[in-house]
Amino acid sequence: MKFSVTVTLKKDVLDPQGKVVQDTLQNLGMNNLKNIRQGKYFEIELNDTDQNKAEKKVDDMCKKLLANLIIEDYKVNKI
Amino acid sequence: MNSSVIVFPGSNCDRDIAVALEKMQFKNQMVWHKETKLPKSDLIVVPGGFSYGDYLRSGAIAGKSLIINEVIRAANDGCLVLGICNGFQILTETGLLKGVLLRNQNLKFINKDINIKVINNDTKFSNKYKKDQVLKINIAHNEGNYFTNPDHLKELNNENLIAFRYCDENGVVNKDSNPNGSLENIAGIFNSKKNILGMMPHPERMVDNLISNTDAVNLFSSLLN
Numbered sequence: 001m002k003f004s005v006t007v008t009l010k011k012d013v014l015d016p017q018g019k020v021v022q023d024t025l026q027n028l029g030m031n032n033l034k035n036i037r038q039g040k041y042f043e044i045e046l047n048d049t050d051q052n053k054a055e056k057k058v059d060d061m062c063k064k065l066l067a068n069l070i071i072e073d074y075k076v077n078k079i
Numbered sequence: 080m081n082s083s084v085i086v087f088p089g090s091n092c093d094r095d096i097a098v099a100l101e102k103m104q105f106k107n108q109m110v111w112h113k114e115t116k117l118p119k120s121d122l123i124v125v126p127g128g129f130s131y132g133d134y135l136r137s138g139a140i141a142g143k144s145l146i147i148n149e150v151i152r153a154a155n156d157g158c159l160v161l162g163i164c165n166g167f168q169i170l171t172e173t174g175l176l177k178g179v180l181l182r183n184q185n186l187k188f189i190n191k192d193i194n195i196k197v198i199n200n201d202t203k204f205s206n207k208y209k210k211d212q213v214l215k216i217n218i219a220h221n222e223g224n225y226f227t228n229p230d231h232l233k234e235l236n237n238e239n240l241i242a243f244r245y246c247d248e249n250g251v252v253n254k255d256s257n258p259n260g261s262l263e264n265i266a267g268i269f270n271s272k273k274n275i276l277g278m279m280p281h282p283e284r285m286v287d288n289l290i291s292n293t294d295a296v297n298l299f300s301s302l303l304n
Contacts, residue, residue: 016184065139
């Protein structure tokens with residue numbers, strides 16, 4: 001069973017890397033850019049067959065290590 | 080006084096702090112991160128460096144290492160813990176200190192001597208300093224931009240848990256004297272029991288006039304006091 005996890009900075013946390021990417025894209029002539037936020041992406045494969053259990057495990061992984069909940073949010077999707 | 084310095088793959092200030100501690104007459108031991116027992120310690124130092132190459136987030140992997148459980152237990156029993164630079168980042172990842180160190184606001188790795196001001200001199204770590212004393216000290220980091228939630232920031236101020244603030248050489252704390260964008264120029268904080276200090280500047284680099292100055296000697300002599 002495979003899941004994707006996306007970790008992004010919370011809305012009110014400054015994302016200087018995203019800002020620089022945005023500025024650079026604007027310099028390349030990409031207009032009408034409203035906002036860019038940079039994040040992290042994980043693909044996690046489990047041997048479990050029970051989807052509920054597997055989702056719980058991935059959720060636990062996010063809370064314990066993959067995301068720092070003070071500054072980051074995460075989203076889990078089955079893929 | 081017995082001290083232990085925790086060593087992770089990628090630590091690079093571990094020997095500097097060991098030299099500083101021994102110079103100040105601590106009986107020091109180095110402890111590899113895979114150990115599951117700490118030697119008898121009055122002080123545990125989590126040193127600077129790039130533990131695990133800063134993979135995932137600075138300090139995130141080291142914050143879940145085997146020895147860290149022992150550090151957490153010792154800290155909760157009142158043992159003194161000093162986290163320097165990456166060590167500060169690791170302590171926030173363990174939850175021993177609240178908040179987080181974000182990427183420097185200007186996105187640059189900053190390595191330079193700056194000034195900090197002693198905010199609370201009534202602790203085990205700072206009793207040899209005068210209040211508001213200005214120190215010249217080195218910083219060398221990419222993620223030193225301290226951030227925390229408004230409630231904790233209030234607690235830091237109300238409970239006198241801010242150890243140091245970045246300032247200029249006259250002690251003025253403002254935006255111009257803030258090198259990395261830290262909230263309220265915070266350079267170091269204590270936990271609520273004040274037995275844990277996390278700081279981004281490197282005191283181990285300021286104990287010998289031959290290479291810099293001796294502005295951090297009093298931090299170590301405070302601990303011995």
